[in-house]
Amino acid sequence: MKLKSWVPEKIYQQYLKPFDLNHLHRLGKRIYSQEGEDILIERYLGKKSKGFYIDIGAHHPFRFSNTYYFYRQGWSGINIEPNPELFGLLSKHRPHDINLNIGLSDKPQDLTYYYFEEAAYNTFSHEIAMQLIANKNILIRKEQIATTTLPLALKNLILPTNIDFLSIDTEGMDLNILMTNDWDSLRPQLILAELKVDSLRLALESKMNQYLEQSNYRLVSKLYNTILFKRLD
Structure with missing residues (x-):
């Protein structure tokens, strides 16, 4: 109707x-993203036929994707996804992107990766995994995966001078990963990160906001589970 x-x-x-x-x-x-993040980004950056993004925890080539809308407009970027099955889909459906089958954390180390029936919940965070299981989400399996840091993952890649936006959604690891970044060399105009708080006040008080403020970013928008930061310089 x-x-x-x-x-x-x-x-x-x-x-x-x-x-x-x-x-x-x-x-x-x-709209391909869960909460309209792709359209929100376009409101800040304007309509552009070319651009560059970095998608950490890319998950799927188009389902719940914050970057596929832009890929269809002619953009390209880097997708980082530890799940080998989802990485295969990204490689197949996003051939103009650089797709990396890598897990990220705060240092190079082996971590347990939890695979859930709903793949969007896959995580390296033991705490998040236990919460998901307690909420009746079905754990399929878990395995040890080698992880690295964001700078090491990008070290051998030639990046454009301007990164339009970085999207990160790693189910509990976002801040740990961002804290490894070299902000002198990688300064996207916008940063999308997952933050599950129910008010703007709590978002402003969050460790994520406090950290990114120190790197000269400002929290400019909040969706249900996503916050958006804009570079000030």
Whole structure:
């Protein structure tokens, strides 16, 4: 049933039209991210035919992807994904990107990787894994995987001078990974990170925000489980 068919025209036009999927389809917007992160990024960066991104915890070539919308516009970038099955899908469906089958952490080390029935929940964090299991999410298996740091993962790659945005979603490891970055050499214009807090106040008080403020980034937007930072220099 179309939204427009069961509400008064005046109410539809004033309040509901922006959220009507039929209307959005006519606008030609296809959203691939979970919470509209891709459209939010475009609002900050503008419509660009070329750009570069880094996607840490890329997960899938298009399902829940913060970068696939831009890939379809002609952008390219780096996808980092420790799950070999998902890495295979990225390599198949995102051939113009650099796809790395690597796990990241705060130092080179072997960590236990937890595979869940819902692959978006896969994590290196024991704490997060135990919470997921307690919430009745099904653990399929776990295995030891060698991890490295973000600078070491990118060391042998030639990166463009301008990185438009970095997206990171690693189920509990985001801050540890970002703290290894060399901010003098890698300074994306925007950073998307996962943060599960229920208010903007808690986001501003978070360790993530405190850390990135020190690197001259400002928290400029919050979605349900995602926060967006903008570079100030």
